[in-house]
Amino acid sequence: MLTLADAQSRLQDLVAAARKAGADAADALYHGDRSTDVHVRLGALENVDQSEGEEIGLRVFVGRRSASVSASDLAPESLRALAERAVAMAREAPEDRFAGLAPEERLQQGKARDLDLDDGREPGPAALKERALAAEESARAVAGVTNSEGASASTGRSQIALATSHGFAGGYAASAHSIGASMLAERGEQKQRDGAWHWVRDLDHLDGAETVGQLAGERAVARLGARKLPSGTMPIVFDPRIGGSLIGHLLGAISGPSIARRTSFLLDRLGELVFDPSITILDDPHRVRGLRSRPFDGEGLPTAPRKLIDAGRLTGWLLDSASARQLDLEPTGHAARGVGGPPGVSASNVHVAPGAQSREALIGGIARGFYVTELIGQGVNGVTGDYSRGAGGFLIENGKLGHPVAEVTIAGNLKDMFARIIAADDLDFRYAVNTPTLLVEGMTVAGD
Numbered sequence: 001m002l003t004l005a006d007a008q009s010r011l012q013d014l015v016a017a018a019r020k021a022g023a024d025a026a027d028a029l030y031h032g033d034r035s036t037d038v039h040v041r042l043g044a045l046e047n048v049d050q051s052e053g054e055e056i057g058l059r060v061f062v063g064r065r066s067a068s069v070s071a072s073d074l075a076p077e078s079l080r081a082l083a084e085r086a087v088a089m090a091r092e093a094p095e096d097r098f099a100g101l102a103p104e105e106r107l108q109q110g111k112a113r114d115l116d117l118d119d120g121r122e123p124g125p126a127a128l129k130e131r132a133l134a135a136e137e138s139a140r141a142v143a144g145v146t147n148s149e150g151a152s153a154s155t156g157r158s159q160i161a162l163a164t165s166h167g168f169a170g171g172y173a174a175s176a177h178s179i180g181a182s183m184l185a186e187r188g189e190q191k192q193r194d195g196a197w198h199w200v201r202d203l204d205h206l207d208g209a210e211t212v213g214q215l216a217g218e219r220a221v222a223r224l225g226a227r228k229l230p231s232g233t234m235p236i237v238f239d240p241r242i243g244g245s246l247i248g249h250l251l252g253a254i255s256g257p258s259i260a261r262r263t264s265f266l267l268d269r270l271g272e273l274v275f276d277p278s279i280t281i282l283d284d285p286h287r288v289r290g291l292r293s294r295p296f297d298g299e300g301l302p303t304a305p306r307k308l309i310d311a312g313r314l315t316g317w318l319l320d321s322a323s324a325r326q327l328d329l330e331p332t333g334h335a336a337r338g339v340g341g342p343p344g345v346s347a348s349n350v351h352v353a354p355g356a357q358s359r360e361a362l363i364g365g366i367a368r369g370f371y372v373t374e375l376i377g378q379g380v381n382g383v384t385g386d387y388s389r390g391a392g393g394f395l396i397e398n399g400k401l402g403h404p405v406a407e408v409t410i411a412g413n414l415k416d417m418f419a420r421i422i423a424a425d426d427l428d429f430r431y432a433v434n435t436p437t438l439l440v441e442g443m444t445v446a447g448d
Contacts, residue, residue, distance in 0.1 A: 001032040001033075002030070002074070004171040004173060007030040007032070007159060007161040008030075008163060008170070010056070010074060011028040011029070011030055011056070011163035011169070013076065013079065014026075014163075015058075015163050015165045016165075017079060017080045017083035018086060018165070021083050021084045021087040023060040023086070023087050023090065024062055025060070025061040025164075025165050026086075026164070027058075027101060027162065027300070028056060028057065028058045028059070028162070028163050028164075029161070029298070029337060030054065030160065030161040030171070031054065031057075031160055031338070032052075032054035032158065033053060033054075033157065033158040034050075035052075035156030036050045036122070036124075036128060036154060036155055037154040038125055038129045038152060039150050039151070040133050040150060040151055041136070041149070041151075042136075042148055048125050054074065055071065055072050056071055056072075056339060058070070058082060059342060060086045060090050062090040064096055064097055065092075065096070065099070066093060067086050067087075069089065070339040070340045098322045098323075099322065100322075102164075102300055102301050102321045104166045106301050106331065107164070107166070107168045107300050107302075108168065108296045108300060112172055112295035112296060115286060115288055115290070115294075116201075117173065117293055118174055118201075119202045119204070120175070121155075121175065122175070123155050128154065128155065129153070131209045133151070135212050136148055136181055137213065138209065138210040138211075138214045139183045139214065139217035140213075140217065144185045144187065144217075145184070145217045145221060146184055146185060148181075148182070149182035150181070150182065151179075152179070153179045154178045155175070155176070155177050155178075156176045157176070159172070159173045159174075160173075160174075162296070162299075168296075170295070174201060175201055176199065176200075177206050178197065178200075179198055179206060180197030180212065181195055181213050182194070182195035183216050183220040187224040190225065190226070192224050192226065193223075194216065194219035194222075194223055196215040196216040196219060199291065200289070201289040201291065202289050205289070225403055226404035227403065228408055229405055229448070230447060230448050231444075231446050231447050232444075233442055234368055234442075234443070235366050235369040235396075235440065235442070236410055236439070237362065237366070237371045237439050238435070238438040238439075239373045239437065240428065240430075240437055242373065242374065242375050243437070244431055244432070244433030246421070246435070247281065247350060247433050249387075249414055250281070250309075250414075250418070253266040254316075254317050254318055255323075256317050256322075256323025256326075256332075257323050257345060259317050263383050264382065264383070265381075265382065265383060265414060266314065266415075269314050270314055271315075272313065272314060274312065274313065274419070275309050276421060277312040278312070278355060278356070278422065278423070279312055279421055280307060280311060280312075280352075280353040281308045281350065282351055282353065283307075283308050283348055283349070284351070285333075286303065286304070287349045287429075291349065291431065292347075293348060297334060297335040298335040298336045298337035299320060299331070299337075303348065317332070318345045318346075320335035321335065321343070322342070349432060350432070350434070351427060351433070352427070352435040352438070354424070355436060356425065358425055358426065359424040359425075359426045359436070363437075366396045367398060368396065368398075369395075369396035370393060370395065370396060370408075370410070371393045371395075371396050371401055372393040372410065373392060373393040373394070374391060374392040374393060375390070375391055376391065376392070377389050377390045380414070384413070385413045385414035386411075387412050387413060390407075390408070390409055392406045393405050410443050410444065411445075412442070412443045412444060416442070417440050417443065420440050421439070421440055423435070423437070423438055423439075424438070424439075
């Protein structure tokens with residue numbers, strides 16, 4: 001894998017080759033990564049996977065025509081041929097009046113912000129095996145666990161670099177460490193499965209193997225005895241494990257391409273109350289050691305924290321340069337891209353600000369409801385906001401969790417659901433999208 005300095009130099013050479021071949025403008029992206037993953041099952045090693053790779057992607061513009069190409073052969077002569085091929089492709093492409101690089105005056109200037117994303121450590125297979133075995137042993141020790149789908153531990157490192165023909169060059173590296181386990185529990189004729197996992201940038205912040213394993217086993221056992229709920233309308237509480245999926249639907253609905261195509265259920269809601277006024281949702285690309293932290297976006301624009309929802313109001317869209325031009329707005333630093341094509345749009349580290357009451361108080365006020373820990377299927381219409389997904393979890397009865405629940409469907413419309421969300425105060429930063437426990441009143445449950 002190239003060093004970041006070598007990657008940036010290679011990208012600048014590639015952009016220069018594209019200009020020499022006839023491109024009016026160009027940008028190039030480098031992505032390199034290596035990883036090791038160890039998987040064990042029933043106390044024995046199942047497999048060790050190690051991989052390493054690197055790719056370069058080039059995007060060129062000839063007038064308003066553009067083309068994107070990529071390659072894993074990074075030899076200088078191969079990259080020169082790649083640039084010539086890209087320019088030839090662009091000359092045959094249709095015109096797009098919104099195509100082009102990001103505005104030059106908006107590019108990030110100076111050294112990229114240090115977000116402490118790379119801890120510099122890559123444990124070897126032996127250490128990963130020991131960690132995975134400890135997790136599985138702890139999980140299998142939980143009474144009621146009868147089988148294992150295995151446990152795994154992994155480590156990896158990735159590097160991203162970007163260069164453009166109008167003056168941007170930058171790069172950063174990020175490490176990743178994870179541990180997880182999935183267990184089976186059995187009682188009589190019923191079998192249930194659940195697990196636990198953790199993923200961090202800094203190895204020192206990774207949950208202990210025994211902690212993850214025990215949680216995986218306890219979750220599987222807790223699901224034994226699951227049954228359906230009677231159909232009806234009731235409050236639904238979303239566990240922080242899956243609360244981020246609701247916010248994911250918001251992010252899709254406020255993405256610039258969705259707004260430009262007029263395919264969003266929030267199309268005409270800019271500046272309006274979309275959530276309860278108690279709800280604020282933030283996007284923070286500068287969180288130190290964040291899972292989606294980044295000092296610049298996929299077009300070389302600086303990133304910055306912002307409120308997506310401010311006291312319930314929708315503040316704006318997530319825009320790359322192309323969608324910004326379509327909407328006659330300015331890009332917001334949310335461009336994201338891989339080596340194989342033009343930029344899309346992506347948020348970074350997103351979280352719902354904690355509410356005023358505890359999880360216990362939030363659940364304690366519910367006479368009968370449903371606490372959801374698992375969602376199944378993708379029954380969400382991004383144009384209308386209609387929402388219908390399979391779900392599992394626990395009955396809430398008289399303010400306490402009751403028997404486990406499985407094989408039911410929860411349904412509503414995201415516009416109504418967003419307006420009714422109430423957040424507890426138990427926010428914990430463990431995922432790319434983090435939420436406290438969330439309550440949504442008045443959803444439909446389809447069961448017995």
